[in-house]
Each structure stands twice: as structure tokens, then as C-alpha cells.
Amino acid sequence: MLLEASNITKVFKGRRGAAPVYAVKDISVTATPGTFVAIVGESGSGKSTLARILLDLISPSEGDVTLDGKTIRGMSGAEHTGYRRKVQAVLQDPAGSLNPRKRVGEAIGEVIRLHRMARGRQEIRQKAVEVLDLVGMTPPEAFMDRYPHELSGGQRQRVLIARALSLNPRVIVADEAVSALDASVKAGVLAIMADLKERLGVGYVFITHDLPVVKKVADYVYVMKDGEIVEHNTKTEIFTQPTHPYTQTLLAAAPSLERATARRSEERKKHS
Ligand SMILES: Nc1ncnc2c1ncn2[C@@H]1O[C@H](COP(=O)(O)OP(=O)(O)O)[C@@H](O)[C@H]1O
Numbered sequence: 001m002l003l004e005a006s007n008i009t010k011v012f013k014g015r016r017g018a019a020p021v022y023a024v025k026d027i028s029v030t031a032t033p034g035t036f037v038a039i040v041g042e043s044g045s046g047k048s049t050l051a052r053i054l055l056d057l058i059s060p061s062e063g064d065v066t067l068d069g070k071t072i073r074g075m076s077g078a079e080h081t082g083y084r085r086k087v088q089a090v091l092q093d094p095a096g097s098l099n100p101r102k103r104v105g106e107a108i109g110e111v112i113r114l115h116r117m118a119r120g121r122q123e124i125r126q127k128a129v130e131v132l133d134l135v136g137m138t139p140p141e142a143f144m145d146r147y148p149h150e151l152s153g154g155q156r157q158r159v160l161i162a163r164a165l166s167l168n169p170r171v172i173v174a175d176e177a178v179s180a181l182d183a184s185v186k187a188g189v190l191a192i193m194a195d196l197k198e199r200l201g202v203g204y205v206f207i208t209h210d211l212p213v214v215k216k217v218a219d220y221v222y223v224m225k226d227g228e229i230v231e232h233n234t235k236t237e238i239f240t241q242p243t244h245p246y247t248q249t250l251l252a253a254a255p256s257l258e259r260a261t262a263r264r265s266e267e268r269k270k271h272s
């Protein structure tokens with residue numbers, strides 16, 4: 001399977017007479033199952049706009065998204081549904097993505113039912129338990145009846161990954177999915193994602209401003225700046241031989257970022 005965005009441009013109308021915003025300018029990315037593709041760039045560089053286009057939530061102004069050569073543009077309603085099943089989202093804010101009044105089992109079960117991934121209460125429940133187990137929530141039965149507020153931030157993010165997995169996606173688009181988590185929790189969720197890549201062959205378009213995370217998990221990296229992709233290459237090449245000055249600047253800033261993060265968690269320890 002190949003997910004391909006080709007020459008994508010997205011223009012937003014300027015608010016109240018302001019100039020139009022070119023959020024994304026003529027960019028092309030590809031993703032495939034079993035590969036961890038990272039898209040890295042600072043705030044405002046157009047990452048979330050690209051994510052929403054890949055997720056079929058908004059249409060590009062120009063360019064095309066194709067899945068195995070088939071363009072989203074020409075899809076029927078049923079084909080859009082199929083596309084959205086195969087290309088799943090795990091977004092930034094787990095609290096906002098989960099209905100506070102729905103137990104974990106219901107939240108996952110509802111998606112399974114909607115996409116007819118299983119039939120009947122028992123089978124649906126079993127599938128939900130299975131995906132919770134896959135994301136390391138053990139024993140899964142203990143989490144089925146919990147409400148989102150009874151979970152930690154890391155657990156909520158795992159539930160979102162589990163819910164996405166219940167649809168057997170080929171690619172997960174994760175937009176700042178671990179950015180709000182503490183370092184150790186973040187590492188745990190990343191390890192789960194990497195494990196799912198190996199075990200299930202799921203692929204990722206992993207969107208982040210967090211370079212140390214990219215270094216840890218990515219196979220391939222696109223660097224975005226001001227709506228454009230300034231450089232893309234294998235992770236090793238990006239980190240050892242960045243060619244674009246912007247990538248070099250990002251990398252030069254990263255060690256101090258890591259130091260700052262370490263300092264912050266030291267301070268937290270002191271205060272706790
Ligand atoms: N719906 C919208 N209407 C107008 N401008 C938008 C809209 N969504 C995003 N933008 C603008 O597009 C640019 C890219 O935003 P975004 O894709 O959210 O970047 P990132 O996720 O990298 O921070 C920003 O200048 C932002 O203000």
C-alpha cells in the first residue's frame with residue numbers, strides 16, 4: 001500500500017480582508033505500512049494542515065492525495081469511508097478526542113460497530129479488549145469500564161491508538177500525539193508505536209516539532225518550513241548530513257532543547 005500526497009497546496013482565505021494564507025505550498029510526501037515517516041517543523045509551518053489533508057478532513061486547493069494510485073478526489077462516499085478506515089488519526093489532545101461520558105470500551109466499541117469490524121456485543125467487546133492489549137494496557141479488561149478522566153494522559157493516548165487500531169489501519173497519522181506528555185510517559189507511548197510497526201506492519205506519518213523524538217523513532221524525515229518541505233531523507237542522513245541550512249539550524253538547537261527538557265524534569269522532581 002502506498003499513501004501519496006503530490007504537489008499539495010492549501011490556501012486559506014484571509015480573515016476579514018487579510019491576505020490569503022498559503023499554509024502548505026506544493027509539497028509531496030509518501031507513506032507506507034511498516035515505515036515511520038516523521039514530519040518535523042516549527043509551529044505554523046503547515047504540519048497540521050498537511051495532516052488534515054492526508055486524513056481526508058479538508059481538501060487541498062491544488063494537488064492530489066492517492067491511496068494505491070486511486071485519488072481521493074474521485075472517490076464515492078463508500079470509498080471515502082474505506083479510505084478513512086485505512087488512514088487513521090491519532091491527534092494531539094486525547095482529552096478532547098475522547099467523549100468524557102463514554103467508557104473506554106464503549107468509545108472503542110462504537111468505532112468497531114460503525115465500521116462493521118465485528119458484529120454482536122461479545123465479538124465487539126473481544127476486539128476492543130484485543131486492541132487495548134496491543135497498546136500495553138494490561139489487563140485490558142480492567143480498562144474497559146473506565147472513563148477518560150480516570151486515566152492518565154499516557155493511558156488516554158494509548159486508548160486513542162487502540163481505537164485507531166481497531167479498524168486495522170495501514171497508516172496512522174499522528175499529529176503531535178506525544179508532545180504534551182512527560183518524557184518517561186512519552187518514551188513509553190513511542191515504544192508502543194514502534195512495537196506496533198514491527199508486529200502489525202502499521203505505518204506512521206508522525207508529525208512533531210520535537211526533534212529528539214524524531215531521532216528516536218523515525219525511518220524517514222521531511223523537514224517543513226513556512227509551508228514547504230525544505231529537505232527530506234532517511235533519518236540517518238538527516239541527522240548526520242543535513243544539507244539545508246534550516247535543518248542544520250534545527251539540529252544545532254536540538255541539544256539545548258534536550259538539556260532544557262532534562263532541566264525541567266529535574267526541577268519537577270525537586271518540587272514534588
Ligand atoms: N482554517 C484556517 N484558516 C486560516 N488560516 C489557517 C487555518 N488553519 C491553519 N491556518 C494557518 O496556516 C498556517 C499553518 O498552520 P498549521 O498547519 O496549523 O501549522 P502547524 O501545525 O505546523 O503549527 C498558519 O499560519 C495558520 O495560522
Ligand SMILES: [Mg+2]
Nearest residue numbers: 047048049176
Ligand atoms: Mg499543528
